[in-house]
Amino acid sequence: MNLSRDEVSAFRDGALAAVPLLVGIIPWGIVAGVAMTAAGLSKVQAAAMGVIVFAGSAQLAVLPLLIAKAPLWVMFATGLAVNLRYVIYSAVLAPYFERLSWAWRALLSYITVDQTFAVLVGKYASDDPAPKHWFFLGGSLVMWSVWQLSSLVGIFAGALIPQEWSLEFAATLSLIAILMPLLYDRAVVCAALAAGAVALGTATWPFNTGLLAAIAAGVAVGLTAARFNPGGNGSKAA
Amino acid sequence: MSVDAWVAWALIAGMGLGAFFTRAIFVLPGSHLRLPPTAERVLRYAPAAALMAIVAPDLALVHGALSVSIENPKLIAGLVAFGLAAGTRSILATIAGGMVVLVLLK
Numbered sequence: 001m002n003l004s005r006d007e008v009s010a011f012r013d014g015a016l017a018a019v020p021l022l023v024g025i026i027p028w029g030i031v032a033g034v035a036m037t038a039a040g041l042s043k044v045q046a047a048a049m050g051v052i053v054f055a056g057s058a059q060l061a062v063l064p065l066l067i068a069k070a071p072l073w074v075m076f077a078t079g080l081a082v083n084l085r086y087v088i089y090s091a092v093l094a095p096y097f098e099r100l101s102w103a104w105r106a107l108l109s110y111i112t113v114d115q116t117f118a119v120l121v122g123k124y125a126s127d128d129p130a131p132k133h134w135f136f137l138g139g140s141l142v143m144w145s146v147w148q149l150s151s152l153v154g155i156f157a158g159a160l161i162p163q164e165w166s167l168e169f170a171a172t173l174s175l176i177a178i179l180m181p182l183l184y185d186r187a188v189v190c191a192a193l194a195a196g197a198v199a200l201g202t203a204t205w206p207f208n209t210g211l212l213a214a215i216a217a218g219v220a221v222g223l224t225a226a227r228f229n230p231g232g233n234g235s236k237a238a
Numbered sequence: 239m240s241v242d243a244w245v246a247w248a249l250i251a252g253m254g255l256g257a258f259f260t261r262a263i264f265v266l267p268g269s270h271l272r273l274p275p276t277a278e279r280v281l282r283y284a285p286a287a288a289l290m291a292i293v294a295p296d297l298a299l300v301h302g303a304l305s306v307s308i309e310n311p312k313l314i315a316g317l318v319a320f321g322l323a324a325g326t327r328s329i330l331a332t333i334a335g336g337m338v339v340l341v342l343l344k
Binding site: 023040045049078082085086088089093098109165166172178180187193203218223 | 241247248249250251254257261262263264265266267268269272276278280283286287289290291292295296298299302304315328329330336337341344
């Protein structure tokens with residue numbers, strides 16, 4: 001493949017733009033690696049999960065359910081709920097990548113994460129003729145590689161760290177860090193608070209189905225709050 | 239503790255499909271659909287609701303019972319972490335600060 005000078009420099013710019021994001025990715029990846037092995041996954045399964053799923057918040061979200069031996073469908077539904085934000089990204093990104101081959105679009109879909117999405121949309125308009133896909137690929141490959149490496153560090157370090165350090169709590173803390181940027185207006189704060197309250201009340205429901213009730217209640221409360229507060233900006237990128 | 243191999247692999251495969259198709263749903267067909275505002279709201283609220291629904295019981299339940307008091311170190315550490323996350327927007331500061339508070343209180 002012969003790359004033009006524009007493509008090479010877009011790739012390099014994208015990679016450089018991802019460097020400041022690594023401060024967050026590295027601890028998050030390590031925590032995810034530790035948490036996956038602590039939840040009972042083997043080293044191979046944990047590493048495969050990082051590569052195949054490549055969605056850190058959804059991975060961390062299902063681990064408590066795995067420990068609680070929740071049924072698979074509850075874990076799938078929970079992971080899907082956490083991943084629904086990607087549907088918005090996909091709708092925004094579609095015009096950016098519409099001229100690319102099917103293989104490119106599949107690759108860029110797989111590799112999309114919150115931070116690189118925000119950087120790309122902040123830098124380019126969808127009709128900018130620049131080689132945006134190379135910029136996106138550069139940043140995404142940096143994020144992907146560093147995430148996988150830090151996750152591997154966690155997977156191997158996890159076995160060495162004594163239980164009484166309660167490192168599984170670090171997984172909860174990293175979910176808090178991931179949750180915060182999603183709370184960008186009053187309606188979504190209401191949604192989160194309602195979901196948290198219902199989750200406390202339904203924690204004893206069989207097969208962890210209370211979690212799904214909590215998510216549904218949160219969405220319903222958020223929609224109601226948005227109706228009473230139409231000034232809330234529902235279309236701002238996270 | 240270990241997980242049945244088939245459960246682990248089914249989880250990985252199912253979540254892999256879910257994570258791929260939520261990201262590919264509009265990019266892969268090259269769709270120009272604009273999401274209606276209500277659909278977009280649902281898609282924004284569900285992840286926030288799901289994450290909070292996972293975090294809240296981790297912080298406030300001790301052996302299945304609600305424990306909202308300064309005697310509950312996870313709750314205090316979690317609230318500090320929320321403050322750090324809001325104030326610094328840093329994953330590292332949130333994890334490190336929360337763990338330090340937990341260890342000190344224990």
